[in-house]
Amino acid sequence: MGGTWLLWFIPLLPLFGAAACGLIHFATLAARKHDANAKGPSGLAPVVACAAILGSLLLSIAAFKQLAGLAADARVIESAVWPWIHVGSLQLDISLVVDPLSAVMLMVVTGVGFLIHVYSAGYMKGDPGYAKFFAFLNLFVFSMLMLVLSSSLIGLFVGWEGVGLCSYLLIGFWYEKGWPAEAGQKAFIFNRVGDASFLIGSFILIKLFGTLDLSDINTAVASVSADPANAWWLTIAALCLFGGCTGKSAQIPLFTWLPDAMAGPTPVSALIHAATMVTAGVYLVVRMNPVFAFDPTVLTVIGTIGALTALVGGTSAIFQRDIKKVLAYSTVSQLGYMFLGLGSGAFAAAIFHLVTHAFFKGLLFLGAGSVIHGMHDEQDMHKMGGLRRHMPKTFVTFMAGAAALSGLPLLSGFFSKDEILAHTFAHGGFYFVLWGIGIVTAAVTAYYTWRMVALTFFGKERFDHHHVHPHESPALMWVPLAVLAVLSVLGGALGLPPVFHVVHVLEHWLEPVTAPGHALLAANGTHELSHAMEWALLGLGAAIALGFAHFGFRTYVKGVEQDESVQRNRPALADFLVGAWKIDAQYYAKIVYPSKLVAFVTAVIVDQFAIDGLVNGAGGLATATGNRLKLLVDGSLKSYALWIGAGAVLLALLWMFV
Amino acid sequence: MAEILFYVLSAAALLFGLGVVLAKSPMMSVLSLLGSFFCLAIIYLLAGFQFLAAAQILVYAGAILVLFLFVIMLLNLGEMGAIAERSNSFLDSTSARIGAVIAVGMGVVGLAAASRAAFQPVRVEPGTGLDGLEAIATELFGRYSLAFEAASILLLATIVAVIALAKRQRRGLKDGGRA
Amino acid sequence: MNVPSEHLLFLAAGLFAIGVLGFLIRRNVIIVLMCIELMLNAANLTFLAASRQHSTAQVANLDGAVFSIFVILVAACEAAVGLALIIALFRLKQTVEADSLSEMKG
Numbered sequence: 001m002g003g004t005w006l007l008w009f010i011p012l013l014p015l016f017g018a019a020a021c022g023l024i025h026f027a028t029l030a031a032r033k034h035d036a037n038a039k040g041p042s043g044l045a046p047v048v049a050c051a052a053i054l055g056s057l058l059l060s061i062a063a064f065k066q067l068a069g070l071a072a073d074a075r076v077i078e079s080a081v082w083p084w085i086h087v088g089s090l091q092l093d094i095s096l097v098v099d100p101l102s103a104v105m106l107m108v109v110t111g112v113g114f115l116i117h118v119y120s121a122g123y124m125k126g127d128p129g130y131a132k133f134f135a136f137l138n139l140f141v142f143s144m145l146m147l148v149l150s151s152s153l154i155g156l157f158v159g160w161e162g163v164g165l166c167s168y169l170l171i172g173f174w175y176e177k178g179w180p181a182e183a184g185q186k187a188f189i190f191n192r193v194g195d196a197s198f199l200i201g202s203f204i205l206i207k208l209f210g211t212l213d214l215s216d217i218n219t220a221v222a223s224v225s226a227d228p229a230n231a232w233w234l235t236i237a238a239l240c241l242f243g244g245c246t247g248k249s250a251q252i253p254l255f256t257w258l259p260d261a262m263a264g265p266t267p268v269s270a271l272i273h274a275a276t277m278v279t280a281g282v283y284l285v286v287r288m289n290p291v292f293a294f295d296p297t298v299l300t301v302i303g304t305i306g307a308l309t310a311l312v313g314g315t316s317a318i319f320q321r322d323i324k325k326v327l328a329y330s331t332v333s334q335l336g337y338m339f340l341g342l343g344s345g346a347f348a349a350a351i352f353h354l355v356t357h358a359f360f361k362g363l364l365f366l367g368a369g370s371v372i373h374g375m376h377d378e379q380d381m382h383k384m385g386g387l388r389r390h391m392p393k394t395f396v397t398f399m400a401g402a403a404a405l406s407g408l409p410l411l412s413g414f415f416s417k418d419e420i421l422a423h424t425f426a427h428g429g430f431y432f433v434l435w436g437i438g439i440v441t442a443a444v445t446a447y448y449t450w451r452m453v454a455l456t457f458f459g460k461e462r463f464d465h466h467h468v469h470p471h472e473s474p475a476l477m478w479v480p481l482a483v484l485a486v487l488s489v490l491g492g493a494l495g496l497p498p499v500f501h502v503v504h505v506l507e508h509w510l511e512p513v514t515a516p517g518h519a520l521l522a523a524n525g526t527h528e529l530s531h532a533m534e535w536a537l538l539g540l541g542a543a544i545a546l547g548f549a550h551f552g553f554r555t556y557v558k559g560v561e562q563d564e565s566v567q568r569n570r571p572a573l574a575d576f577l578v579g580a581w582k583i584d585a586q587y588y589a590k591i592v593y594p595s596k597l598v599a600f601v602t603a604v605i606v607d608q609f610a611i612d613g614l615v616n617g618a619g620g621l622a623t624a625t626g627n628r629l630k631l632l633v634d635g636s637l638k639s640y641a642l643w644i645g646a647g648a649v650l651l652a653l654l655w656m657f658v
Numbered sequence: 659m660a661e662i663l664f665y666v667l668s669a670a671a672l673l674f675g676l677g678v679v680l681a682k683s684p685m686m687s688v689l690s691l692l693g694s695f696f697c698l699a700i701i702y703l704l705a706g707f708q709f710l711a712a713a714q715i716l717v718y719a720g721a722i723l724v725l726f727l728f729v730i731m732l733l734n735l736g737e738m739g740a741i742a743e744r745s746n747s748f749l750d751s752t753s754a755r756i757g758a759v760i761a762v763g764m765g766v767v768g769l770a771a772a773s774r775a776a777f778q779p780v781r782v783e784p785g786t787g788l789d790g791l792e793a794i795a796t797e798l799f800g801r802y803s804l805a806f807e808a809a810s811i812l813l814l815a816t817i818v819a820v821i822a823l824a825k826r827q828r829r830g831l832k833d834g835g836r837a
Numbered sequence: 838m839n840v841p842s843e844h845l846l847f848l849a850a851g852l853f854a855i856g857v858l859g860f861l862i863r864r865n866v867i868i869v870l871m872c873i874e875l876m877l878n879a880a881n882l883t884f885l886a887a888s889r890q891h892s893t894a895q896v897a898n899l900d901g902a903v904f905s906i907f908v909i910l911v912a913a914c915e916a917a918v919g920l921a922l923i924i925a926l927f928r929l930k931q932t933v934e935a936d937s938l939s940e941m942k943g
Contacts, residue, residue, distance in 0.1 A: 637935045638753050641861055645760040652767045656774070660838040668848045675852050678871055679859035687868050691875065694852075698878055704838040705845065705889050710881075710905055717909050722874065722916045729920045730867060733927050757861025765854025772846030777890055779841060788889065788897040797899045798906070809910050816914040823921035826928075 007079035007096045010059045010106065011145035014138040017052025021045045021135035028131050045131035046121035049138050053117050056145065057110040064103045075100050075512055078151065085154075089210060094158075097151040097215075101513040104351060104506070105148040105283055108358045112275045113141050115480035119366050120267040122476030123373060133173060133265065140166035144276050148283065153202050153212040156284070160198065160248065163277045164191045170272060171264040180263035190257040194247015201240030204233055205291075214287060218516055221290040235295040241288065242302055245281025251309045251339060255332050256584040259316075262324040266369030269324060274331050274365050275358035282338045282354050286347045286510075289517030293345065296524055300430065303343020307434040307441075310336030314444040316580040318451070319563060322379045323368045326452050329580065330405065331361055333441060337420055340438055344431060345521045346423035347514040348507035352495040353420055355506070356412035359491050360404035363484035367398035370473040370481065371456060378468065381452065382560050386461040390470035393478040395457050400485035402453045406446035407545040412491030417442060418541045419495060425537060426527035442541065443548040450552035458557045499534045664704055671697035684730045692723050706788040845886035853879035866926070866933045870919045877912045881905045 024045045031040030067075050079096035086092070098106065117137060124133050143162025150156045164187075172184030206212060208230060209220045224230045245251065250258035261273050272278070285292050285302065292298050313333030320326045334357050341350035372379055374391050388395040404413040421442070424435040463470070472478070494506045507514075529537075555562045567574050579585055632643070674697065677690030695718045702711040798806050852875055859872035888901025927933055 638757075638861070638864070642753055642756055642760065645757065645764065645857055645861055649760055649763045649767060652764070652771070656767065656771055661840055664838055664840050664844075668844075668851075671848065672851050672855065675855040675875055678868070678875060679855055679863065684865060684867050687871055691871050694875065695878065698882065701845075701848070701882075702885060704840075705885060706838070706892075707885055707888075707902055707905075710885060710902055713906065713909055714881075717913055718874070718878075722913055725916060725920055726867065726871065729923060733924070733933065754862040758858060761854050761858035761861055764857050765850055768850025768853055769847055772843050772850055775843060775846065777842045779839075780890055780892070788892050789899055789902045790897075793897055793899055794902060794906075797903050802903050805907065809907060812914055813910070816917055820917045820921040823918070824924050 004079045010056050011142050011149060013052045013055040014142040017049050018135045018138035018142060020048045021131050021138055025131035025135055042131040045134040049134035050117045052138055053110060053114045053141060057114050060106040060110045063098050067098060067103050073512055092154050092212060094155045095151045096149040099513055100509050101286060102148050108355055109144050109148060109276050112358050112362050113271060115483055116267050116271040119477050119480040122474050123267055123369055136166055136169045140272060147280055152214060167272050167277055170268040171261045173264055183260040183263035187257040187261050190254050191247045194244045194254055197240045198244025201237045204237035208233055218290045221294055235298060238292050238298045245284055249278050249281030249335050250332050251305050255309060258332055259325055259328040262328050266365060266372060270362045270365030274361040278335055279354045282350050285342045286351055289347050289514055290520055293517035293520040299343045299345060303340050303434050306336045306339025306343055307437040310340060310441040311437050312581050314441040315577055317448040319574050319578050321382050323381050324379055326448060327364055327368055337417060340424060340434060341420035344423040344427050346420055347517060348510045349419040349423055351510060352506045353416035356416040356491045359484055360401045360413055360488040363397060363401035363481060363488050366481055367394050367401060370394040370477055373473055374470045376468055381455040383463050384456045385459045387470055388457040391472040393472055397481040397485040400488050402449045404488040406449040406549045407442055407541060409542040412488050415492035415495055418538055419497060422529060422534060422537050426529045443544050446545045446548035447552035450549045451556045454553045454556035459559050497534060499531050660704055664701060667697045667701050688723055688726050692719055695719050709789045709791060709794050842886045842890045845882060849879040849882040864935045866923055866935050869935060874912060877908055881908050
């Protein structure tokens, strides 16, 4: 990185790519005017889009290298400043900054993003909106990079909204079908609720500190404790910001949009709804860790919400038949883990899990996409089975992802999840309960993951052989899978637990960012686990993962009988879990339908009857009056003169006597 | 003396006015109007407005009423107009009766309004004109010069309008001059 | 002349009422036009009465007089245009009856 202005190119390259793909899309549309099946120049779109992301990736690596070359406490690269809003005392600038945390996020976003772009080139081939898809995807990467790189909360919010917009556009990508459009709206509305909370939090921060610059805020937090009122406001601000995170990162109570978001193309689910966007909340909390660590209550709230979300998400995945729904609820659950880690003050562990999750969940989604692709758009696992013979490459990589997700020993998910649980356990007190929930969820996770693998790749072939001919996906799709599989397997090396007597690479790397938060937490006492205890926890985690993975696999490798028996014998339980603890149903019953009723009443009774009645009545009155009055206007000069005269007399009388 | 003259002239002006309204032939109306204007001109003189009295005679009697006479003669309405209207009564139609009521009402309102005013008494001797030529010229070319110039434009516009309205259409000539 | 201004106004009111009467009851458009002249004269009289009322022995107030001059001017224009209209009307309809003018139906 020569000059700091080069930093701007990391987000701008995808933006240019998005613009170029948009133009290509319009050119394609123009070509289709003459020939409905014309491809036009749409074949260029993936090349442009992938090149843009590749450029970003290379620049990110360069930035990463430069950052690594600096001294640990000076690892910050700032870009040129763009003055944005200067009103009175409020100065809002947009500038980019790379520090260890954003460098990690950069690598994830551009790295996984690049792989998913490549995969999309194969997956979306032949879609009428091929170029449009890449335009949206590039725009998403731009927004995500702005979110990650921005040096101020307002710039972060711009990216935050940008990813929300792209998420909406991509969920509803196949809007012609109807329900994807509705799912997109649902996601957008849920995010709005969170974003309102986010904004309120930002306003409080402006009120408290007079700035939205993230590093300024983080340093200013230390000075707040003097004033109890300010401390109270800071707690409220942190909770409001966390409210924004619950929307974006699909936590209780705002998580129900994420399963519906599976209506979008599968690469979208992998990129946005597993690897990057939904982790924005985790990033925000780590980025502003002093604000959240300031009041331990806030962290407890975050941890509790995270643990509950993990449990609800995990259990909801158990009986899903749609392979993407399983992964969606799994994502909700894993995000819950990350927030549990944040709630325990384990910021580095949460980021560690974020990274490994990006690898293995991206991989699983892409693998599921490959399966869906090979099965001619079939997503119901009950109609799959035995696919390992038909798509071996997908099978192998999917196995790697599943193993990582379920936390089988020595894979990436094992280390990251275990680290979070270890930190939670170390906290003690109320956190024992959260740890218990985490352990239960770990068991559930292993179970549903291997159920999914068994149903999809093992057992009898339950699909109709006359109509469905499963086939392996092209190299464009399985090569990214292979890369992600390698990362999923080896990703654990980033954060080996202390018992291995090696440096926790990620924790060490993030130390400059997380130090202020840790310093605040240290005031409430530190928590250290003995090596024996850590070994015990690792062993417990490994045993639970292996045991329940085996249990889930054994149960479902035979076929779908278990699902059917549960459905038969315990229909209420199955309904409850498939419906995600009926939370969405409650939303519909308590909020959506009453709102629709109010809207209907307003539309039909208030608007059509009362307001339209008034308006039409006014018009009708004027018309009726006019119809009567026009009889007076007989066109005779004399009668006009008479009226004028009478009016003049009346006016004169009025002036004289009134 | 002047006061008596004023009341006599007032009565005459009103009577001539009624004559305008009630005369059967348009020619008689014009002549009555002429009488009414003369009476008014002398009242102006008595009130001290010498220039206005002269203008009243010159413009109204000399120009406008002659114009009326020309038109009546041009259209040969001297007798026809009288025949067209029912000569015995103008008040036979409802609208005419309403019109009469309105006119009376307007007169009553005007009288009432005038009687409610409480003016200081003024006294202007005959011959002591208020509007000496110099004074009125100072006003017209001074404070009112803009209005005065605008009036010239109004006159010009009137001339154009009158020519446009009154001149025979070309096609009319070809038709054999139907007008 | 030592007549109170009220009496000038009485005369003006009477003339105006007569003008209105003629305007409303006569059907001959030429006479209607003459009645308008009568009303304009009544208005002139009120202007002059006001001018006279507001003059002192030393200073003459000529605003009313100037207004009268303008009224006479407008009356002349109005009469000219009105008579031209009557001529045009007569060419069109061979009559000067106001009742024949019913083209202005709304």
